[in-house]
Amino acid sequence: xxFTKQQIVNGMKExxxxxxxxxxxxxxxxxxxxxxxxxxxRVFEFTNRRENSxxxxxxxxxxxxxxxxxxxxxxxILDGVTTQKFIDAGADFVISPILKLDMATVCHQHNTPWxxxxxxxxxxxxxxxxxxxxxxxxxxxVLGPGFVSSILPVVPGLQLMITxxxxxxEKSISSWFKAGAACLGMGxxxxxxxxxEQKNWPLLKQRIEETLRLAKQVRK
Amino acid sequence: xxxxxxxxxxxxxxxxxxxxxxxxxxxxxxRVFEFTNRGENAxxVFxxxxxxxxxxxxxxxxxxxxxxxxxxxxxxEAGAHFIVSPVLKAEMAxxCQKENKPWxxxxxxxxxxxxxxxxxxxIxxxxxxxVLGPGFVSSVMPVIPGLQLMPTxxxxxxEANLSAWFKAGVVCVGMGxxxxxxxxxETKNWTxxxxxxxxxxxxxxxxxx
Numbered sequence: 086x087x088f089t090k091q092q093i094v095n096g097m098k099e100x101x102x103x104x105x106x107x108x109x110x111x112x113x114x115x116x117x118x119x120x121x122x123x124x125x126x127r128v129f130e131f132t133n134r135r136e137n138s139x140x141x142x143x144x145x146x147x148x149x150x151x152x153x154x155x156x157x158x159x160x161x162i163l164d165g166v167t168t169q170k171f172i173d174a175g176a177d178f179v180i181s182p183i184l185k186l187d188m189a190t191v192c193h194q195h196n197t198p199w200x201x202x203x204x205x206x207x208x209x210x211x212x213x214x215x216x217x218x219x220x221x222x223x224x225x226x227v228l229g230p231g232f233v234s235s236i237l238p239v240v241p242g243l244q245l246m247i248t249x250x251x252x253x254x255e256k257s258i259s260s261w262f263k264a265g266a267a268c269l270g271m272g273x274x275x276x277x278x279x280x281x282e283q284k285n286w287p288l289l290k291q292r293i294e295e296t297l298r299l300a301k302q303v304r305k
Numbered sequence: 306x307x308x309x310x311x312x313x314x315x316x317x318x319x320x321x322x323x324x325x326x327x328x329x330x331x332x333x334x335x336r337v338f339e340f341t342n343r344g345e346n347a348x349x350v351f352x353x354x355x356x357x358x359x360x361x362x363x364x365x366x367x368x369x370x371x372x373x374x375x376x377x378x379x380x381x382e383a384g385a386h387f388i389v390s391p392v393l394k395a396e397m398a399x400x401c402q403k404e405n406k407p408w409x410x411x412x413x414x415x416x417x418x419x420x421x422x423x424x425x426x427x428i429x430x431x432x433x434x435x436v437l438g439p440g441f442v443s444s445v446m447p448v449i450p451g452l453q454l455m456p457t458x459x460x461x462x463x464e465a466n467l468s469a470w471f472k473a474g475v476v477c478v479g480m481g482x483x484x485x486x487x488x489x490x491e492t493k494n495w496t497x498x499x500x501x502x503x504x505x506x507x508x509x510x511x512x513x514x
Contacts, residue, residue: 134447161448163419182448183416204414223415224444227437249444 087149088156093178093198094218094244096128096156097268101300103246104293105130105160105180105272108281109137111144117276118145120286122152124293130180130270132160139170146175158198165191172197180246180270182223184208189215200246204228206236209243219244219267226250230264237265246270253296259303271296306365306428306455306477309337310509313502314369314389314457314481316341317490320350324357326485329495331361333502339389339479341369342376348383355384367407374400381406389479391432393417398424409455413437415445418452428453428476435459439473446474455479462505468512480505 088096097103104121106129108114114131121129131142142159149157158178159171165187168179172195179192182202192199193216202223203209212220222228225247233245247261248270261269275296280289306312313330315338317323327338338358340351351368358366367387368380374396377388381404388401391411401408402425411432412418421429431437434456442454456470457479470478484505489498 163449182445183414183419185416185419202415204416208414208416224441227441227444250440 087175088177090196090198090218093128093156093158097219097246098244100126100128100297101262101268101304102126102296103128103130103268103270104275105132105248105270106276107132107134107138107141107161109135109141111141114141115145115148115151116284116286117281117289118155118157119151120289121293122155124290125297126293127154128156128158130158130160130178132272133167133171134161139174142171142176143174149175158200162188164188168192168199180221182221184212186215189217192216202248206239209236209245210240213240213243219246221246221248221270222266224249225261230260230266233261233264233266248272250274253292253299255299255303258296258299262300262303269300306337307453309335309506310471310477310513311335311505312337312339312455312457312477312479313484314339314341314479315485316343316347316370318344318346318350320353322490322493323350323354325493325495326490326498327354327358327361327364327366329498330502331364333499334506335502336363337365337367339367339369339387341481342380343370348379351380351385352383367409371397373397377401377406377408378404389430391430393421395420395424398426401425411457415448418445418454419449422449422452428455430454430479431456431475433458434470434478439469439475442470442473442475457481459483462501462508464508464512467505467508471509471512478509 156177159176160180162181168188168191178198180200184201189199200219201212202221222245244267246268247266251269252274358364365386368385369389371390377397377400387407389409393410409428410421411430431454453476455477460478460480461483
């Protein structure tokens, strides 16, 4: 294990932004990861959304010498068996779009952070009671920052990762942090189709730097 | 359900009204109809509707607003072609499997949706549709590809609303009070109902292209 659970939880909160990304080409995925790293990213979620995602993820892990202090986790995991497989491959943390308790069991056995996706306070508290320290709110754009500000006084201390429709601009970022979010997950809004198609890495790096800067600024 | 794109959702305590609504819907092009179990004599009206629907051999007639396995079995044995629920109740999945009837549970979070899928639901109802919105569907579809979602509740028979839902990736929509307006039912304006149904189906055909 490269990082302790506490280091990862702290890493996510400090970073404020956890990018999520998938690609079925190992070299292209690595390229994007290196650009994100150069832009300041230290926590990265690769998502298991393609048939060969496992192999691409293993490739990314095998190249971790290039980004030694990067916490690299896996997302879009739906069950305990797949959780085990990716932890064995070296995932630093496991994220899911749903609340599935057999994933918690596997993650706890390995002392790996389990970040389940929840959409109601009942799901969130169930996740918390089953050991989730950071809980993903999904799909966030449907629930809105008002959901976060409504539930935090009710269950204080919740650490929520906001995912789904978060935009890399001051208005969106600031609305979520003001509501009390611990960190923001950002995928297609950051890695736009256009940037990826044109392989415009300087623009991607700039976009990431700007997003991290905004996250820092609005949390001051 | 997939090919028709729209499932009307309707309840009325008067069997004659229910029959007239099914007739008008059928004439307007509906081939899948959900009668809902929302009144005391829903079971009686439904069994009479089933008898009435024998004159429409290609009409699929199911029951909605079912909450438990016991009611599932009762309606299935009466001849319901499918069972719709506003909630996710696992015992209904088992009952439907035994009866070999499609089980369409109502879900409101992705956790519920995946649970429903893992319990064997092929089509999953998104309820209440208007609260979650098309944005919910477009957010979850890339995460779990292949989901077949049917939003119900607040779906409007307008081009703007239907197009938003189908663009988001739904397989069909359920439509109740927005289609069977109070006015149409009270005035028993079946010609207008037939027209509204035909219009809604035409819009769906257009926006799906």
